[in-house]
Amino acid sequence: MRYSGPPGGFRVREIPIIRFSYPCYRCGKNVYITWPFNEELTSPESLSLVGEVLRKKEYSSLQVVNSQYTFICRNCGTQQGNFYLKTEAMHEASIREPYDYIEMGKQE
Numbered sequence: 001m002r003y004s005g006p007p008g009g010f011r012v013r014e015i016p017i018i019r020f021s022y023p024c025y026r027c028g029k030n031v032y033i034t035w036p037f038n039e040e041l042t043s044p045e046s047l048s049l050v051g052e053v054l055r056k057k058e059y060s061s062l063q064v065v066n067s068q069y070t071f072i073c074r075n076c077g078t079q080q081g082n083f084y085l086k087t088e089a090m091h092e093a094s095i096r097e098p099y100d101y102i103e104m105g106k107q108e
């Protein structure tokens with residue numbers, strides 16, 4: 001049988017969400033970060049889709065900038081960079097259960 005995968009290879013239906021608090025590097029106030037834990041999410045399109053779902057759930061002020069997740073501190077407005085957050089998110093994902101799951105429609 002011929003394999004007919006989805007174009008672009010993006011077929012994610014249920015994505016675990018990690019939630020953790022993280023101190024803003026400028027003002028020190030804790031920001032709640034919600035992070036989609038799925039290594040397949042690398043294309044700007046899929047990141048934007050997930051960001052959209054998270055915003056609709058009002059989890060956080062998440063934005064996708066240059067194909068990277070960025071969080072805005074609600075206290076001082078500073079952007080929290082992707083690199084440190086990702087390191088922290090990977091750590092959190094290894095020590096706790098997902099906070100929630102989000103459903104994504106099949107992209108075909």
Ligand SMILES: [Zn+2]
Pocket residue numbers: 024025026027028029073074075076077078
């Ligand atoms: Zn801040």
